[in-house]
Amino acid sequence: MEKRTLLAFVLSLIVLVGWALLAQKQAPLDTIKEESHQTENTSLPQPETGPYQEPLSPDIRENGISKPEPAPILEKEIKVETPLYIAIFSNRGPTIKSFKLKEYFVNQEPNSPLIELANLQDNRQDFITIHFDTQSNLKDTDSIYDVDEDAILLNPSSPAKNLTFARTRSDGISIRKTFRFQPDSYPIETQITLSNESQYQISGNIRTSIKNLPPQDKDSYYAFNGAALFLDDDLEEIKPKKMEEEKRLTGKIDWVAYENGYFISAVLPKEKNQGSFIGRLLPSGTVEASYVEPPINLRPLENASSHFMLYIGPKDVSILKQAGGKLDRAINFGYVDIIARPLHFTLLWFNKYVHNYGLSIIILTILIKILFWPLTHKSFKSMKEMQKIQPLMAKIREKHKNNREQMQRELMGLYKTYKINPMGGCLPILIQLPVFFALFRILGNSIELRHAPFMLWITDLSAPDRLFHFDISYIPFMAKPYGIPVLTLLMGASMFLQQKMTPTPGDPAQAKVMMLLPIIFTVMFINFPSGLVLYWLINNILSIGQQYRIKKRSA
Numbered sequence: 343m344e345k346r347t348l349l350a351f352v353l354s355l356i357v358l359v360g361w362a363l364l365a366q367k368q369a370p371l372d373t374i375k376e377e378s379h380q381t382e383n384t385s386l387p388q389p390e391t392g393p394y395q396e397p398l399s400p401d402i403r404e405n406g407i408s409k410p411e412p413a414p415i416l417e418k419e420i421k422v423e424t425p426l427y428i429a430i431f432s433n434r435g436p437t438i439k440s441f442k443l444k445e446y447f448v449n450q451e452p453n454s455p456l457i458e459l460a461n462l463q464d465n466r467q468d469f470i471t472i473h474f475d476t477q478s479n480l481k482d483t484d485s486i487y488d489v490d491e492d493a494i495l496l497n498p499s500s501p502a503k504n505l506t507f508a509r510t511r512s513d514g515i516s517i518r519k520t521f522r523f524q525p526d527s528y529p530i531e532t533q534i535t536l537s538n539e540s541q542y543q544i545s546g547n548i549r550t551s552i553k554n555l556p557p558q559d560k561d562s563y564y565a566f567n568g569a570a571l572f573l574d575d576d577l578e579e580i581k582p583k584k585m586e587e588e589k590r591l592t593g594k595i596d597w598v599a600y601e602n603g604y605f606i607s608a609v610l611p612k613e614k615n616q617g618s619f620i621g622r623l624l625p626s627g628t629v630e631a632s633y634v635e636p637p638i639n640l641r642p643l644e645n646a647s648s649h650f651m652l653y654i655g656p657k658d659v660s661i662l663k664q665a666g667g668k669l670d671r672a673i674n675f676g677y678v679d680i681i682a683r684p685l686h687f688t689l690l691w692f693n694k695y696v697h698n699y700g701l702s703i704i705i706l707t708i709l710i711k712i713l714f715w716p717l718t719h720k721s722f723k724s725m726k727e728m729q730k731i732q733p734l735m736a737k738i739r740e741k742h743k744n745n746r747e748q749m750q751r752e753l754m755g756l757y758k759t760y761k762i763n764p765m766g767g768c769l770p771i772l773i774q775l776p777v778f779f780a781l782f783r784i785l786g787n788s789i790e791l792r793h794a795p796f797m798l799w800i801t802d803l804s805a806p807d808r809l810f811h812f813d814i815s816y817i818p819f820m821a822k823p824y825g826i827p828v829l830t831l832l833m834g835a836s837m838f839l840q841q842k843m844t845p846t847p848g849d850p851a852q853a854k855v856m857m858l859l860p861i862i863f864t865v866m867f868i869n870f871p872s873g874l875v876l877y878w879l880i881n882n883i884l885s886i887g888q889q890y891r892i893k894k895r896s897a
Contacts, residue, residue, distance in 0.1 A: 417433060417434045418432070418489070418492075419432050420432075420433070420491060420492060420493060420494070420505065421493045422505065422521075423496065424523060425444065425498050426444055426445065426526075426528055427444055427654070427655070428444065428456070433487045433488070434485070435468055435471050435485070436471075436487050436519060437470065437471045438460065438470040438471075440458065440460050441458070441469065442456040442459070443459065443605075443655060444456060446604075447793070450801060459554075459602065459607055459655075460554070461556075461557065462553065463555055463626050463627075463628060467553060469552070469553060469607075470551070470553075470607065470609075471550070472548070472550045473548070473549050474536055474546050474547070474549075475546050475548075475549050476544055476546035485509060485511070487507035487519070488507065489505070489506070489507050489508075490504075490508075491503075491505050496525040498526065501525075502522055502523060502525070503523050504521065504522050505520070505521045505523070506519070506520045507520075510539065513540060514540025514542075514544070515538060515539070516536070516538075516539050517534065517537075518533075518535040519532070519534050519535075520535075521652075527665075528656075529651045529652070530653075531649070531651055532649070532650050533647060533648070535646075535647040536638070536640060536646045537640075538642055538643060538644050539643070540642060541642050543639060543641050543642070544639075546638060547637055547638070548635040548638065549633070550632065551632040552600045552607050552608075553629065554602065554607070554628065555626070555627060555629070556568065556582050565603035565604070565787065566579055566581075566601050566603070567581075567582070567602055567603060568580055568581045568582050568585075568600070568601060569585065569598075569601075569619075569621045570598075570601050570606075570672060571598045571599065571631075571633075572595065572668055573593050574593045575596075575668075577671055577674055578591065579601070582623050582627075582629050583623075585621045585623040586623050588622045590620055591618070592617070594616060594617075595611065595618075596610065596611075596614060597610040597667055597668070597672075598631055599631065599672060600629060601657070601672065604657055604789040605655065605656055605657060606656075606657050606662075607653070608652070609633050609651070610665075610666075611635065611649075611650045612648075612650055612651070613649075615635070616636060617633055617634060618633075618634040619633060635648060651665070651667065657672060657673055657789050658789055658790070659686070675784065678779045681776055681780040682780035682781075685706065685777075685780055685784055688706060689702050689706050689790075690702075690790065692705050693790070698797075699791055700795075700797060701796075704876070706877075707881055707884070708880070711881065711885075711888075714774055714777075715888070718774075718888060719888065722888065722892050727760065731760055735756065738753055739753075782874060785874040785877060786804075786874060788804075791804045791873050792804045796873075799828065803873035803876070804871050806821065806827065806868065806871065806872060807828060808823055808827060809825055809828045810825045811823045812824040819869075821869045829875050830864055830867050830870075833864065833879040834863065835860075836883055837859070837860040838857075839882075839886055840882050841856060843886060843889045843893070
């Protein structure tokens with residue numbers, strides 16, 4: 343019974359891990375060629391607006407002499423560079439067209455390009471835009487604004503600097519959009535100011551939209567790609583396929599974002615009023631996530647303004663906490679979040695002192711092993727005692743093979759006589775299962791491990807370990823790049839040794855299945871992040887040492 347229970351647990355673990363991996367896979371989005379660029383709008387119900395009349399065209403002739411029309415304002419790009427990022431703004435819209443992070447690279451090659459968070463289909467699409475949508479002026483998104491700077495360069499010692507766009511629309515609404523950049527932080531303070539210079543009341547909504555094209559290949563092992571928001575103190579993550587039909591949510595919104603694996607682009611309103619989220623999947627496959635503020639009614643000569651913050655950067659828990667607005671809740675470890683967060687904090691704390699995430703994982707594994715040492719010790723002892731009574735159990739099963747109820751009664755009597763808990767070997771392992779899944783989520787989804795080296799050939803703890811790279815077309819069960827998974831093979835060998843030291847079940851068929859588990863786990867772990875494989879290897883080595891100590895004492 344003991345070995346069957348343990349076998350059932352291990353097989354369940356394999357199924358759960360497999361299911362977790364499959365659940366994270368997103369179906370590739372069909373790419374549809376977009377027609378010529380056009381602005382798409384989805385308006386919320388708005389208050390009634392006073393009558394609007396197009397202003398009369400000015401007389402272009404004076405004393406019989408034609409006045410030349412003013413030269414049109416041309417689109418231009420403004421480069422904003424700080425020690426943390428390089429952003430390209432356009433005065434058309436205005437919009438952010440590019441946002442590259444200077445401390446993060448696409449890969450570990452010497453000439454690797456910087457991470458680009460504006461993943462757009464073409465240069466006519468907008469990454470982040472802010473508009474005042476009204477019933478009379480819904481197609482104002484391509485308008486050209488005056489801008490007060492040609493470029494902004496901030497050094498570490500530079501003071502904060504503003505970039506302001508301004509124009510007066512044809513309906514009489516004067517708009518100023520100001521972005522304030524800091525040299526040492528990712529958040530961008532943003533303000534939009536409206537002034538009604540017409541003779542009529544005008545109503546509308548301030549809308550901030552984030553657009554991005556989900557990547558075909560995930561950057562992180564347990565990555566989420568799609569729209570997210572923090573609504574009524576609860577995290578909502580919406581996959582692109584769920585936005586094929588427009589998604590609308592209303593309530594107290596702390597932030598709206600697009601998540602791309604290790605990175606996030608978010609808008610955080612300063613006033614946490616009742617707002618609306620609109621998410622949709624455009625024909626091109628681009629995800630659009632919009633935050634729409636409550637309606638604004640502007641009487642003639644009346645002003646209004648809205649303050650919020652843009653965060654475009656890494657999903658680093660310490661940086662997100664500094665940004666405020668509960669943005670750190672974007673880091674989601676799923677149903678084991680309550681266990682994963684303290685473990686994640688402990689891992690980061692260890693790394694402050696050892697400055698190597700591989701060593702930090704080893705220390706964390708040792709700490710977890712110490713905490714569970716009494717339970718694991720009890721499990722091994724229970725399995726040893728169960729092995730001693732295997733011959734008696736076999737006789738009872740043979741004697742009462744046609745009477746299951748009598749067989750169970752005599753087996754329970756046998757356990758009672760020898761003071762053995764039949765679940766004693768399995769329960770401690772089940773208790774540790776949530777910790778394993780918590781570490782699985784942490785080590786597969788923490789930006790701190792991205793491109794973090796350990797030693798020798800392991801230069802990225804978030805990627806599978808590969809010694810050498812083979813230029814061949816295909817290796818079964820292995821994802822690219824192809825190479826020798828040394829750490830994974832060592833893990834499989836340690837698991838095999840641990841299995842040999844474990845008391846064998848009385849059933850020969852069960853014993854053969856248990857000996858196959860190291861092979862199954864080796865194949866399953868071959869594409870896992872090397873940080874997770876390192877944890878499993880160290881845990882196996884510590885378990886082998888513990889089993890050896892128990893055997894030596896009982897000898």
